[in-house]
Amino acid sequence: MKMAISKMRSRFWNIVLLVASALLAGIAAGQNLTYRQDPGWQPPQAAVIRSNPLAQNTGAIGGGRKLFLRECSECHGQEGSGRKRAADLLLPEVQKQSDGALFWKITNGNARHGMPSFSRLPELQRWQLVLYLRQLPASASSASPAQKE
Protein backbone atom coordinates (compact mmCIF):
# COMPACT_ATOMS: atom_id res chain seq x y z
CA MET A 1 0.00 0.00 0.00
CA LYS A 2 2.81 2.38 1.03
CA MET A 3 4.72 1.54 -2.14
CA ALA A 4 1.69 2.28 -4.27
CA ILE A 5 1.24 5.69 -2.63
CA SER A 6 4.94 6.44 -3.04
CA LYS A 7 4.76 5.48 -6.74
CA MET A 8 1.71 7.66 -7.24
CA ARG A 9 3.47 10.61 -5.58
CA SER A 10 6.54 10.14 -7.73
CA ARG A 11 4.36 9.98 -10.86
CA PHE A 12 2.52 13.13 -9.78
CA TRP A 13 5.76 15.12 -9.43
CA ASN A 14 7.04 13.79 -12.75
CA ILE A 15 3.88 15.07 -14.42
CA VAL A 16 4.22 18.46 -12.69
CA LEU A 17 7.81 18.72 -13.94
CA LEU A 18 6.86 17.69 -17.46
CA VAL A 19 4.08 20.26 -17.66
CA ALA A 20 6.37 22.99 -16.26
CA SER A 21 9.10 22.16 -18.79
CA ALA A 22 6.64 22.14 -21.68
CA LEU A 23 5.29 25.51 -20.56
CA LEU A 24 8.78 27.01 -20.35
CA ALA A 25 9.76 25.66 -23.76
CA GLY A 26 6.54 26.93 -25.32
CA ILE A 27 6.96 30.43 -23.99
CA ALA A 28 10.63 30.54 -25.00
CA ALA A 29 9.75 29.44 -28.52
CA GLY A 30 7.00 32.04 -28.67
CA GLN A 31 9.31 34.97 -28.06
CA ASN A 32 9.20 37.72 -30.60
CA LEU A 33 12.41 37.70 -32.60
CA THR A 34 11.50 40.18 -35.31
CA TYR A 35 11.63 43.84 -34.47
CA ARG A 36 8.75 46.10 -35.48
CA GLN A 37 8.31 49.68 -34.40
CA ASP A 38 5.63 49.97 -31.79
CA PRO A 39 3.39 53.01 -32.24
CA GLY A 40 1.93 52.37 -28.78
CA TRP A 41 5.29 52.90 -27.07
CA GLN A 42 4.94 56.60 -26.34
CA PRO A 43 6.33 58.39 -23.28
CA PRO A 44 4.10 60.79 -21.36
CA GLN A 45 4.53 64.49 -22.08
CA ALA A 46 6.15 65.12 -18.69
CA ALA A 47 8.93 62.67 -19.64
CA VAL A 48 9.35 64.07 -23.18
CA ILE A 49 10.18 67.59 -21.98
CA ARG A 50 12.88 66.52 -19.51
CA SER A 51 16.31 67.72 -20.49
CA ASN A 52 19.57 65.85 -20.11
CA PRO A 53 21.45 67.11 -17.01
CA LEU A 54 24.67 65.98 -18.68
CA ALA A 55 24.00 67.79 -21.96
CA GLN A 56 26.97 70.13 -21.45
CA ASN A 57 29.21 67.46 -19.98
CA THR A 58 31.03 66.10 -23.03
CA GLY A 59 33.35 64.19 -20.71
CA ALA A 60 30.47 61.86 -19.88
CA ILE A 61 30.18 60.55 -23.45
CA GLY A 62 33.04 58.08 -22.97
CA GLY A 63 31.26 56.52 -20.04
CA GLY A 64 28.09 56.42 -22.16
CA ARG A 65 29.93 54.49 -24.85
CA LYS A 66 31.21 52.01 -22.29
CA LEU A 67 27.70 51.50 -20.96
CA PHE A 68 26.30 51.18 -24.48
CA LEU A 69 28.76 48.44 -25.39
CA ARG A 70 28.02 46.61 -22.16
CA GLU A 71 24.26 46.96 -21.97
CA CYS A 72 22.91 47.66 -25.46
CA SER A 73 25.23 46.31 -28.15
CA GLU A 74 24.05 42.71 -27.79
CA CYS A 75 20.74 43.68 -29.45
CA HIS A 76 21.44 47.04 -31.13
CA GLY A 77 24.89 46.17 -32.46
CA GLN A 78 28.19 47.84 -31.60
CA GLU A 79 27.49 50.78 -33.92
CA GLY A 80 23.84 51.03 -32.88
CA SER A 81 22.63 50.12 -36.35
CA GLY A 82 20.31 47.48 -35.00
CA ARG A 83 19.87 43.77 -35.52
CA LYS A 84 16.88 41.71 -36.46
CA ARG A 85 15.11 42.23 -33.15
CA ALA A 86 16.22 45.72 -32.10
CA ALA A 87 15.81 49.22 -33.52
CA ASP A 88 18.39 50.92 -35.73
CA LEU A 89 19.30 53.78 -33.42
CA LEU A 90 20.67 55.83 -36.31
CA LEU A 91 17.24 56.17 -37.91
CA PRO A 92 15.70 59.65 -37.94
CA GLU A 93 12.64 58.18 -36.17
CA VAL A 94 14.88 57.46 -33.20
CA GLN A 95 17.21 60.44 -33.37
CA LYS A 96 14.43 63.01 -33.67
CA GLN A 97 13.04 61.98 -30.29
CA SER A 98 13.83 64.23 -27.36
CA ASP A 99 16.43 63.34 -24.73
CA GLY A 100 13.63 62.92 -22.23
CA ALA A 101 11.77 60.48 -24.49
CA LEU A 102 14.88 58.35 -25.02
CA PHE A 103 15.59 58.40 -21.28
CA TRP A 104 12.03 57.25 -20.58
CA LYS A 105 12.33 54.41 -23.10
CA ILE A 106 15.64 53.23 -21.65
CA THR A 107 14.16 53.38 -18.14
CA ASN A 108 10.89 51.59 -18.85
CA GLY A 109 11.71 49.29 -21.73
CA ASN A 110 9.02 47.86 -23.97
CA ALA A 111 7.89 44.48 -22.67
CA ARG A 112 5.78 43.71 -25.75
CA HIS A 113 8.78 43.96 -28.07
CA GLY A 114 11.50 42.48 -25.88
CA MET A 115 13.21 45.73 -24.89
CA PRO A 116 14.18 45.32 -21.22
CA SER A 117 13.97 48.05 -18.62
CA PHE A 118 17.30 49.53 -17.56
CA SER A 119 16.01 51.17 -14.42
CA ARG A 120 18.62 49.18 -12.47
CA LEU A 121 21.25 51.59 -13.84
CA PRO A 122 21.69 54.81 -11.85
CA GLU A 123 19.81 57.77 -13.33
CA LEU A 124 22.96 59.58 -14.46
CA GLN A 125 24.18 56.49 -16.28
CA ARG A 126 20.91 56.34 -18.22
CA TRP A 127 21.44 60.00 -19.18
CA GLN A 128 24.97 59.06 -20.25
CA LEU A 129 23.45 56.49 -22.60
CA VAL A 130 21.20 59.18 -24.09
CA LEU A 131 24.25 61.41 -24.51
CA TYR A 132 26.07 58.67 -26.36
CA LEU A 133 23.08 57.85 -28.57
CA ARG A 134 23.27 61.43 -29.83
CA GLN A 135 26.86 60.85 -30.87
CA LEU A 136 26.19 57.78 -32.97
CA PRO A 137 27.14 58.59 -36.55
CA ALA A 138 24.15 59.44 -38.71
CA SER A 139 23.28 56.97 -41.41
CA ALA A 140 23.28 58.04 -45.00
CA SER A 141 19.53 58.37 -45.05
CA SER A 142 19.27 60.40 -41.84
CA ALA A 143 19.59 64.10 -42.47
CA SER A 144 19.49 65.53 -38.96
CA PRO A 145 21.00 63.30 -36.32
CA ALA A 146 20.40 65.24 -33.12
CA GLN A 147 17.20 67.15 -33.37
CA LYS A 148 15.05 67.52 -30.37
CA GLU A 149 11.29 67.56 -30.54
Add this chain to the structure above:
Amino acid sequence: MRRVTRYIFLFMLAALPAWAQESPYFVTYDHHLEEPGNLEVETQSNAGFPRHSEPSYFAPYIELEYGITTRWTSELYLEGQSRSGDSTIFTGWRLENRFRPLAREHRINPILYFEYENINEASRIQKEAPGHATEFNVPNSESRHIRAHELETKLILSSDVHDWNISENFIAEKNFSHNEGIEFGYAFGVSRPLGTIASAANCHFCRENFIAGAEVFGGAGSTQAFGFQDTAHYFAPALSWQVSDNSSLRFSPAIGLTSKSAAVLLRFGYSYEIRGFKDKLAGLFRSKQP
Protein backbone atom coordinates in the same frame (compact mmCIF):
# COMPACT_ATOMS: atom_id res chain seq x y z
CA MET B 1 38.28 8.18 -1.51
CA ARG B 2 34.70 9.22 -0.66
CA ARG B 3 36.02 12.25 1.19
CA VAL B 4 38.08 13.30 -1.85
CA THR B 5 34.99 12.96 -4.04
CA ARG B 6 33.02 15.12 -1.63
CA TYR B 7 35.61 17.88 -1.69
CA ILE B 8 35.83 17.76 -5.47
CA PHE B 9 32.03 18.11 -5.61
CA LEU B 10 32.11 21.08 -3.21
CA PHE B 11 34.99 22.69 -5.09
CA MET B 12 33.12 22.36 -8.38
CA LEU B 13 30.04 23.94 -6.86
CA ALA B 14 32.04 26.80 -5.43
CA ALA B 15 34.31 27.40 -8.42
CA LEU B 16 31.86 27.47 -11.28
CA PRO B 17 31.12 30.84 -12.65
CA ALA B 18 27.64 33.09 -12.25
CA TRP B 19 25.22 37.44 -11.97
CA ALA B 20 26.65 40.45 -13.54
CA GLN B 21 26.31 43.79 -11.68
CA GLU B 22 22.88 43.89 -9.98
CA SER B 23 21.97 44.13 -6.38
CA PRO B 24 24.22 42.91 -3.59
CA TYR B 25 21.39 41.08 -1.78
CA PHE B 26 21.59 37.36 -1.13
CA VAL B 27 18.08 36.94 0.27
CA THR B 28 15.98 39.95 -0.75
CA TYR B 29 14.74 40.19 -4.34
CA ASP B 30 14.25 43.45 -6.16
CA HIS B 31 12.11 43.99 -9.27
CA HIS B 32 14.89 43.80 -11.82
CA LEU B 33 14.58 40.64 -13.86
CA GLU B 34 17.08 38.93 -16.13
CA GLU B 35 17.14 40.31 -19.66
CA PRO B 36 15.39 38.05 -22.18
CA GLY B 37 17.63 35.47 -23.81
CA ASN B 38 20.44 35.93 -21.26
CA LEU B 39 21.66 33.13 -19.03
CA GLU B 40 23.32 33.84 -15.74
CA VAL B 41 25.35 31.12 -14.09
CA GLU B 42 25.97 31.81 -10.46
CA THR B 43 27.64 29.99 -7.65
CA GLN B 44 27.03 31.00 -4.07
CA SER B 45 27.97 29.60 -0.75
CA ASN B 46 26.61 29.98 2.74
CA ALA B 47 28.91 29.18 5.64
CA GLY B 48 27.00 29.02 8.91
CA PHE B 49 28.37 29.18 12.44
CA PRO B 50 25.62 28.25 14.92
CA ARG B 51 25.69 29.24 18.57
CA HIS B 52 26.65 26.90 21.43
CA SER B 53 28.51 23.74 20.44
CA GLU B 54 26.54 22.93 17.28
CA PRO B 55 28.74 22.15 14.27
CA SER B 56 29.34 24.70 11.54
CA TYR B 57 28.27 23.98 7.98
CA PHE B 58 29.09 24.99 4.42
CA ALA B 59 26.30 25.01 1.86
CA PRO B 60 27.21 25.84 -1.76
CA TYR B 61 24.74 26.06 -4.60
CA ILE B 62 24.62 26.68 -8.31
CA GLU B 63 21.97 28.88 -9.82
CA LEU B 64 21.04 29.04 -13.51
CA GLU B 65 18.96 32.13 -14.22
CA TYR B 66 17.36 32.64 -17.62
CA GLY B 67 15.33 35.56 -18.91
CA ILE B 68 12.41 33.99 -20.75
CA THR B 69 10.71 37.27 -21.55
CA THR B 70 11.15 40.83 -20.28
CA ARG B 71 8.56 40.01 -17.61
CA TRP B 72 9.42 36.42 -16.75
CA THR B 73 12.64 35.03 -15.29
CA SER B 74 13.16 31.40 -14.39
CA GLU B 75 15.88 29.88 -12.22
CA LEU B 76 17.11 26.42 -11.38
CA TYR B 77 19.08 25.75 -8.20
CA LEU B 78 21.21 22.73 -7.32
CA GLU B 79 22.44 22.68 -3.76
CA GLY B 80 24.72 20.73 -1.43
CA GLN B 81 25.87 20.85 2.15
CA SER B 82 28.85 19.83 4.24
CA ARG B 83 28.72 19.74 8.02
CA SER B 84 31.76 19.92 10.24
CA GLY B 85 32.65 16.41 11.48
CA ASP B 86 29.82 14.97 9.42
CA SER B 87 29.20 14.19 5.76
CA THR B 88 28.89 16.11 2.48
CA ILE B 89 25.63 15.59 0.67
CA PHE B 90 23.46 16.79 -2.18
CA THR B 91 20.41 18.42 -0.62
CA GLY B 92 18.11 18.93 -3.60
CA TRP B 93 16.93 21.33 -6.28
CA ARG B 94 14.57 24.25 -6.69
CA LEU B 95 12.76 25.74 -9.67
CA GLU B 96 11.89 29.38 -9.30
CA ASN B 97 9.81 31.72 -11.47
CA ARG B 98 9.38 35.45 -11.14
CA PHE B 99 6.71 37.38 -12.99
CA ARG B 100 6.35 41.07 -13.39
CA PRO B 101 2.65 41.97 -13.77
CA LEU B 102 3.16 45.65 -14.64
CA ALA B 103 4.97 46.53 -17.83
CA ARG B 104 6.43 49.89 -16.84
CA GLU B 105 8.35 51.36 -13.93
CA HIS B 106 6.25 52.59 -11.03
CA ARG B 107 6.93 54.01 -7.59
CA ILE B 108 6.39 50.51 -6.23
CA ASN B 109 6.99 47.62 -8.61
CA PRO B 110 5.40 44.30 -7.67
CA ILE B 111 6.84 40.94 -8.67
CA LEU B 112 5.11 37.60 -8.16
CA TYR B 113 7.42 34.77 -7.15
CA PHE B 114 6.72 31.02 -7.20
CA GLU B 115 9.25 28.37 -6.29
CA TYR B 116 8.96 24.61 -6.14
CA GLU B 117 11.51 23.02 -3.82
CA ASN B 118 12.46 19.35 -3.88
CA ILE B 119 14.95 19.32 -1.03
CA ASN B 120 15.67 17.50 2.19
CA GLU B 121 15.89 18.82 5.73
CA ALA B 122 19.69 18.95 5.52
CA SER B 123 19.42 21.97 3.20
CA ARG B 124 21.35 24.92 4.65
CA ILE B 125 21.61 27.42 1.80
CA GLN B 126 19.20 29.66 3.73
CA LYS B 127 17.89 31.56 0.76
CA GLU B 128 15.37 32.83 3.26
CA ALA B 129 14.36 31.93 6.83
CA PRO B 130 10.57 31.49 6.90
CA GLY B 131 8.61 29.76 9.66
CA HIS B 132 10.46 28.63 12.76
CA ALA B 133 14.20 28.39 13.23
CA THR B 134 16.22 25.49 11.80
CA GLU B 135 17.50 22.78 14.16
CA PHE B 136 21.27 22.77 13.65
CA ASN B 137 22.09 19.70 15.75
CA VAL B 138 20.48 17.01 13.55
CA PRO B 139 23.16 14.92 11.76
CA ASN B 140 23.06 14.69 7.97
CA SER B 141 22.45 10.94 8.14
CA GLU B 142 19.04 11.69 9.67
CA SER B 143 18.04 14.96 8.07
CA ARG B 144 18.86 13.83 4.50
CA HIS B 145 16.08 11.24 4.66
CA ILE B 146 13.40 13.78 5.55
CA ARG B 147 12.19 14.98 2.18
CA ALA B 148 10.45 18.29 1.69
CA HIS B 149 8.32 19.12 -1.34
CA GLU B 150 7.56 22.76 -0.84
CA LEU B 151 5.87 25.57 -2.68
CA GLU B 152 7.17 28.97 -1.78
CA THR B 153 5.49 32.18 -2.85
CA LYS B 154 6.66 35.75 -2.42
CA LEU B 155 5.21 39.13 -3.01
CA ILE B 156 8.15 41.31 -3.96
CA LEU B 157 7.73 45.07 -3.79
CA SER B 158 10.63 47.14 -5.01
CA SER B 159 11.30 50.82 -5.66
CA ASP B 160 14.17 52.79 -7.17
CA VAL B 161 14.35 56.17 -5.48
CA HIS B 162 17.20 58.51 -6.47
CA ASP B 163 19.57 55.59 -7.17
CA TRP B 164 18.58 53.84 -3.94
CA ASN B 165 16.83 50.52 -4.25
CA ILE B 166 14.35 49.67 -1.52
CA SER B 167 12.86 46.19 -1.61
CA GLU B 168 10.39 44.32 0.57
CA ASN B 169 9.63 40.60 0.26
CA PHE B 170 6.72 38.88 1.98
CA ILE B 171 7.05 35.10 2.03
CA ALA B 172 4.52 32.26 2.43
CA GLU B 173 5.72 28.65 2.19
CA LYS B 174 3.80 25.38 2.22
CA ASN B 175 5.47 22.02 2.82
CA PHE B 176 3.44 19.27 1.14
CA SER B 177 5.46 16.50 2.77
CA HIS B 178 4.69 17.34 6.38
CA ASN B 179 1.89 19.02 8.19
CA GLU B 180 3.56 22.29 9.16
CA GLY B 181 0.82 24.66 8.10
CA ILE B 182 1.82 27.64 5.99
CA GLU B 183 5.04 29.31 7.10
CA PHE B 184 5.67 33.02 6.85
CA GLY B 185 8.77 35.13 6.48
CA TYR B 186 10.10 38.45 5.33
CA ALA B 187 13.16 40.10 3.80
CA PHE B 188 13.84 43.82 3.43
CA GLY B 189 16.80 45.36 1.64
CA VAL B 190 18.29 48.74 0.78
CA SER B 191 21.18 49.31 -1.62
CA ARG B 192 22.92 51.99 -3.62
CA PRO B 193 25.81 52.11 -6.11
CA LEU B 194 28.89 53.87 -4.73
CA GLY B 195 29.29 55.80 -7.98
CA THR B 196 26.40 56.95 -10.15
CA ILE B 197 28.25 58.13 -13.24
CA ALA B 198 30.26 55.81 -15.44
CA SER B 199 33.87 56.64 -16.23
CA ALA B 200 35.18 56.15 -19.73
CA ALA B 201 38.03 53.94 -18.57
CA ASN B 202 37.67 50.19 -18.32
CA CYS B 203 38.56 50.15 -14.65
CA HIS B 204 38.04 47.37 -12.16
CA PHE B 205 38.08 49.42 -8.98
CA CYS B 206 35.99 52.47 -10.03
CA ARG B 207 33.29 53.36 -7.52
CA GLU B 208 30.58 52.72 -10.11
CA ASN B 209 31.49 49.01 -10.02
CA PHE B 210 30.49 48.65 -6.37
CA ILE B 211 27.02 48.49 -4.86
CA ALA B 212 26.64 48.54 -1.10
CA GLY B 213 23.56 47.65 0.85
CA ALA B 214 22.04 45.89 3.80
CA GLU B 215 19.21 43.48 4.34
CA VAL B 216 17.23 42.03 7.22
CA PHE B 217 15.38 38.74 6.93
CA GLY B 218 13.68 36.21 9.14
CA GLY B 219 10.62 34.15 9.95
CA ALA B 220 7.20 35.00 11.33
CA GLY B 221 6.02 31.56 12.40
CA SER B 222 3.26 29.62 10.67
CA THR B 223 -0.49 29.21 10.62
CA GLN B 224 0.00 26.70 13.48
CA ALA B 225 2.00 29.13 15.64
CA PHE B 226 2.09 32.61 14.23
CA GLY B 227 4.53 35.13 15.69
CA PHE B 228 8.22 35.64 16.31
CA GLN B 229 8.72 33.01 19.00
CA ASP B 230 11.41 30.43 18.06
CA THR B 231 12.18 32.23 14.81
CA ALA B 232 15.50 33.23 13.26
CA HIS B 233 16.31 36.80 12.20
CA TYR B 234 19.41 38.21 10.56
CA PHE B 235 20.92 41.55 9.69
CA ALA B 236 23.35 41.47 6.78
CA PRO B 237 25.44 44.23 5.22
CA ALA B 238 26.24 43.33 1.61
CA LEU B 239 28.62 44.43 -1.13
CA SER B 240 28.77 43.55 -4.80
CA TRP B 241 31.65 44.25 -7.14
CA GLN B 242 31.31 44.12 -10.90
CA VAL B 243 34.63 42.58 -11.82
CA SER B 244 34.10 42.72 -15.58
CA ASP B 245 31.28 43.37 -18.06
CA ASN B 246 29.96 39.86 -17.51
CA SER B 247 30.93 38.87 -14.02
CA SER B 248 30.54 40.03 -10.48
CA LEU B 249 31.43 39.04 -6.94
CA ARG B 250 29.28 39.45 -3.86
CA PHE B 251 29.95 39.15 -0.17
CA SER B 252 27.70 39.43 2.84
CA PRO B 253 28.25 38.60 6.51
CA ALA B 254 24.92 38.08 8.29
CA ILE B 255 24.59 38.44 12.03
CA GLY B 256 22.00 36.40 13.90
CA LEU B 257 19.67 38.61 15.94
CA THR B 258 17.94 36.00 18.10
CA SER B 259 19.06 33.03 20.17
CA LYS B 260 17.50 30.70 17.57
CA SER B 261 19.51 32.22 14.72
CA ALA B 262 22.98 31.05 13.76
CA ALA B 263 25.57 33.44 15.24
CA VAL B 264 27.04 34.33 11.84
CA LEU B 265 26.44 33.45 8.20
CA LEU B 266 29.15 34.22 5.67
CA ARG B 267 28.03 34.35 2.08
CA PHE B 268 30.02 34.58 -1.12
CA GLY B 269 28.70 34.69 -4.66
CA TYR B 270 30.28 34.77 -8.10
CA SER B 271 28.21 35.20 -11.21
CA TYR B 272 28.84 35.11 -14.93
CA GLU B 273 26.31 36.29 -17.47
CA ILE B 274 26.13 34.84 -20.96
CA ARG B 275 24.48 37.54 -23.01
CA GLY B 276 22.44 36.46 -26.00
CA PHE B 277 22.61 32.86 -24.78
CA LYS B 278 19.46 31.94 -26.65
CA ASP B 279 20.80 33.25 -29.97
CA LYS B 280 24.15 31.57 -29.39
CA LEU B 281 22.44 28.30 -28.65
CA ALA B 282 20.16 28.64 -31.67
CA GLY B 283 23.23 29.41 -33.80
CA LEU B 284 24.64 25.98 -33.07
CA PHE B 285 21.65 24.35 -34.73
CA ARG B 286 21.29 26.78 -37.64
CA SER B 287 22.12 25.41 -41.08
CA LYS B 288 25.30 26.72 -42.67
CA GLN B 289 24.94 29.18 -45.57
CA PRO B 290 26.11 27.70 -48.92
